Structures are given as structure tokens and as C-alpha cells.
Amino acid sequence: MMHAGDVPGQLARGAALAALLVATTLPFSVQAAAAQAAPAETATPATAPASKDATAPRPLSESVAAIVNDEIISTYDLAQRMRLLIATSGIQPSQENLPQFQRQALVSLIDEHLQLHELKRVEKQQKMSIIATDDEVRDEISGMARENNMTVDQFLSVLKQQGIGQETLYQQVRAQMSWQRWIQGRYGSRLRIGEDQIKATEARLAAVASKPQYEVSEVLIDTNRAGGVDAAMKGAQQLIGQMQQGAPFAAVARQFSAAPTAASGGDAGWISPGEMPPEVDAAMEQLRPGQLSAPIQTKDGVYIIYLRNKRAGAGATVVDLKQAAISLPESASAADVEAARAKLMGVRAAAKGCDGLSAAAAKAQGVVAGDLGEAEIADLAPEFRQAAQTLEAGQISEPIRTKVGLHLVAVCGKRASGGAQLSHDQIENRLYGQQLAMVARRYMRDLRNSATIETR
The missing domain is CATH 3.10.50.40 (Chitinase A; domain 3)
Structure with a gap:
């Protein structure tokens, strides 16, 4: 389902990780994590690791989770991506959903290996640069950090506290940026909409x-x-x-x-x-x-x-309404109703339109004005529906009797519903x-x- 501007080549800032610090499974608050991180003025800018993050905890042994065109995805790679997936999805892991996390993480890693393998082939064949550079990936991650009111070091520190090596983030961002750039560049100019x-x-x-x-x-x-x-x-x-x-x-x-x-x-x-x-x-x-x-x-x-x-x-019509009303029970005498009617007619004459209704009502004792907001005519109470249908924008009805009182209804706007x-x-x-x-x-x-x- 696509809409105007939703083009795969337009990678939104932090599209895959924008929710990282919004609602995660972290056992501490983002603010606390930021406070624990090094101050921005003393932080050393992070650099994109050339290989697996040397500072990340490594298992004593690794095994092969998958082989994609002779390239190995290790169980360490899979575990790291699962951790990143859990942290960014806001889902609490359980024995029931861990297989789903594992499948999603493995599928994502396989797709990224296929994408980068294809991009390397194209780069070699066409002698062009497609894969995002370290600087471009750093810029993208800087944008994610800024959106979460953090420095890059603070941002990566939150990942590290969850046992996620920064190379896992760099790998995902690099693959997304590079692939979407290639799709847009190769096919974007060729597509023609008749x-x-x-x-x-x-x-x-x-x-x-x-x-x-x-x-x-x-x-x-x-x-x-x-x-x-x-x-x-x-x-x-x-x-x-x-x-x-x-x-x-x-x-x-x-x-x-x-x-x-x-x-x-x-x-x-x-x-x-x-x-x-x-x-x-x-x-x-x-x-x-x-x-x-x-x-x-x-x-x-x-x-x-x-x-x-x-x-x-x-096909429906929406009206924007205001009212001025006097409270009257159903048992009110004819004289009381007539007195209220006369008072509201005076308010109506003084208001001269929707904009002046509240001010005119404020000068009349016992009259209360209010904004009813927008509503479809079909959804209005029967007593108000006819006035809303017949009045033009800016006009005020004559007094309308209901079970609870006597009302003036002003139509402040009228439009067709729907976008x-x-x-x-x-x-x-x-x-x-x-x-x-x-x-x-x-x-x-x-x-x-x-x-x-x-x-x-």
C-alpha cells in the first residue's frame, strides 16, 4: 500500500530504528541511560567498525546458522540481530515468541547478505560506488541519535547495555541505505506512469x-x-x-x-x-x-x-455549530417559555452572526453559550437537524424547544465530509x-x- 511520497528509495531518518528509545524492553529509562553515558562535550565521535565490534561480548564458540552464497551467518550474528529486533520492536520476549524473533532475524540477515552480494557484483561490473560509506552510515546513525536527544556515543551505549554490538546496527543501516539507493537509482528513472x-x-x-x-x-x-x-x-x-x-x-x-x-x-x-x-x-x-x-x-x-x-x-454534510441556551424544564409554564424566547431573540439580534453569539449571550442573564464543534447533520438531534440543513454558514436559528431548554443554534461552517x-x-x-x-x-x-x- 503506497501513498504519495512513500518511495522505497527515500529512506526515512531512522526508519528501521526510530522506535529504539521510544518503547523498548530496556530495564531502565532512556533518561537514566543518557545520564549514565558520557557527556556530549567529552564524548569521542563514534566510528564505524570495520569488522565485528571488538568491544561486544563474544561467545566462547560460534556455529553456523546459515550459509548464503558461500557467506556464513554465524549464531553470534543471529543472536545479535535477535537482540536488536527485541529492543526495537517493544515486544516482551517469551518462550512462545522467541521462534518468531529468530525467524525474522534470520530472514533479515539472509536478505541483507543477498542485497550486499548483489551490490558488490554490480559495483565490480559497472565500476561504480553503491554501498554506503562509513561516513554515510555514521551520518544516518547521528540522525537517529539526535531524534532521541542523544549523542551517537550515548545512543550506542544504550545498545551496548543490552548486549548489542554496534556493528549489528551499522550492518543493518548500511544494507538498508545501499539497497534502497540502488533500487531508486536503477529503476526510478525508468518507471513511467501513463x-x-x-x-x-x-x-x-x-x-x-x-x-x-x-x-x-x-x-x-x-x-x-x-x-x-x-x-x-x-x-x-x-x-x-x-x-x-x-x-x-x-x-x-x-x-x-x-x-x-x-x-x-x-x-x-x-x-x-x-x-x-x-x-x-x-x-x-x-x-x-x-x-x-x-x-x-x-x-x-x-x-x-x-x-x-x-x-x-x-455525500454527507458536516456543520460547525455554536449554541446559546436557557435551561427550561418540560414542565415550564407558557409564560416562562415566552419570556425565554424573547430573551433569546434579543441575543440573536445582537449577535448578528456566529462570531458574535458568545459575546451577546454573555450580556444576557441566564443565557449560556457554547461551542458544539463539528458534526454530520445526520448525527444531530432531531430538534437541531432541520436548522442545520436549512441555515447557511453565519446564520442563527430562531429559538428551538427541547426537553431541557430553549436554544439558539448558529451554523458557523458547512462543508462536504470526506477528504x-x-x-x-x-x-x-x-x-x-x-x-x-x-x-x-x-x-x-x-x-x-x-x-x-x-x-x-
Whole structure:
């Protein structure tokens, strides 16, 4: 699911690790960790290690976890990546979910080895530089540290206290930066979005403009990478359980989602029916804002959807209302009602519109004014609905009788509900992003199919 600006080549600052210090499994606070670290003015800038971090604790012996095109992934590498994955996902490790962490860590390491192997081949063949340099990786990690109000040394110190060598972080960042740069450079300029594609998308969006729209975040579990449908469904259920216990959705999405939106914490923005698989559309209709879906099986994988907000389609009308009211019980006499009506008519005349209603009401004893905010006309109480339908923006109703009193209703604004339609350029960017993401997935699929991969 791609949206305008969501292009795989545009690596967001700290995309994979932005949640590292937001909500982790660290047994101490970030502030305390920062305080324990060396002061910024005395800290020595960190340098990218040329090999495995010499300062990190090493096991007495290592074995082979996997072999990828004759390159070894050791059990030490796997354990380090699992620790990093646990720290950045906000998920509490348990005997039940450790196999999921192990699979995710191993798959990520295998993919990174394939990517770097391919990039080295291209560099040698085309005599060009693609792989990110030590300075570029340091700059990226500096940005992560700044976003967490830390120096690089303080940032790396938090990792070290969790037993994570800094080379593990450097390796992940280097692979992500380099691969996304290559995909963008090789295919970005070749993709062409035709005018017919844009017009077809405009027509489809216009056709569903009157239907509800959803603001969602997503996690997509790739069934192939997860080890099959059953494993993907089980893994998704475990992630849902952890998020229900407090793990941040964005952190989980960054580390576990196979969707392009993973880099932005799973944020898919506002979507209309038809933009997601049919199974996801059906599930969203049953959700209320703030709810997580159950695992949703589709042909692309297993989705977890978090519905952040929902709005009516463009066919509904939204009004912005204020009121001035006098409290009157149902049993009030006709004389009391008439006296209140006369007082409110005086307020109405003095207000001369929505902006002056509060000030005019403040000068009338027993009249209380308030801002009712925005609401769809269909959701208003029947007594107010007709006034909202017939009045124009800036107009005030005559006194309206309800069970609790007498009211003036002012329409301060009126608009069609639903978001603005995407522009021509926004649609083009969205289609471009979708095509680039599809190309990247096919590229990785081909690399996996042609590689020699042995896991142990």
C-alpha cells in the first residue's frame, strides 16, 4: 500500500530504528541511560567498525546458522540481530515468541547478505560506488541519535547495555541505505506512469467518494518469509497480543511488516474502499476507531490493521455549530417559555452572526453559550437537524424547544465530509511508489530463487 511520497528509495531518518528509545524492553529509562553515558562535550565521535565490534561480548564458540552464497551467518550474528529486533520492536520476549524473533532475524540477515552480494557484483561490473560509506552510515546513525536527544556515543551505549554490538546496527543501516539507493537509482528513472493509469485511478476514487474512508496503519506478514500460512497467522496473532499489552504498533510494523509502509511505522494514511485487498476492506467495515483487527489472510500475506480514524464519504454534510441556551424544564409554564424566547431573540439580534453569539449571550442573564464543534447533520438531534440543513454558514436559528431548554443554534461552517480528492500529481506519485515497490519485491524474489541458501 503506497501513498504519495512513500518511495522505497527515500529512506526515512531512522526508519528501521526510530522506535529504539521510544518503547523498548530496556530495564531502565532512556533518561537514566543518557545520564549514565558520557557527556556530549567529552564524548569521542563514534566510528564505524570495520569488522565485528571488538568491544561486544563474544561467545566462547560460534556455529553456523546459515550459509548464503558461500557467506556464513554465524549464531553470534543471529543472536545479535535477535537482540536488536527485541529492543526495537517493544515486544516482551517469551518462550512462545522467541521462534518468531529468530525467524525474522534470520530472514533479515539472509536478505541483507543477498542485497550486499548483489551490490558488490554490480559495483565490480559497472565500476561504480553503491554501498554506503562509513561516513554515510555514521551520518544516518547521528540522525537517529539526535531524534532521541542523544549523542551517537550515548545512543550506542544504550545498545551496548543490552548486549548489542554496534556493528549489528551499522550492518543493518548500511544494507538498508545501499539497497534502497540502488533500487531508486536503477529503476526510478525508468518507471513511467501513463495518463490512462492516472485517469483510471481518478475514476475509481470518484466512484467510491461517497463511501466511508479509513485512516489506517498496517502490518503485512509475508507468508513465504514466515514459513507458510499457518506460521504467518500464528505470528500475526502473537504480534496482536503483544500490541494489546502495550507494544507500539509503529515499532512492530518497522521490524515485522513486509509492506512498503514499514519504513513509516505502517502508516498507510487515508484510504478508500478498493485500495486494499477485499478481505481487508471487509474487516475495516467492522472496526471502530482505536481497534486492532484480527489476523486477515489474503493472497499477499496476513494483514494486521489498526483503524486510527474513520470518516463519512463525500455525500454527507458536516456543520460547525455554536449554541446559546436557557435551561427550561418540560414542565415550564407558557409564560416562562415566552419570556425565554424573547430573551433569546434579543441575543440573536445582537449577535448578528456566529462570531458574535458568545459575546451577546454573555450580556444576557441566564443565557449560556457554547461551542458544539463539528458534526454530520445526520448525527444531530432531531430538534437541531432541520436548522442545520436549512441555515447557511453565519446564520442563527430562531429559538428551538427541547426537553431541557430553549436554544439558539448558529451554523458557523458547512462543508462536504470526506477528504479532498487526490490531485493529478498525488495520484501519479502513488502509482509510481506502488510500481517501484513491486519491482523491488520481484528483484528480491529473483535473488532468493537464484541463490544458494542453507540454514542449519
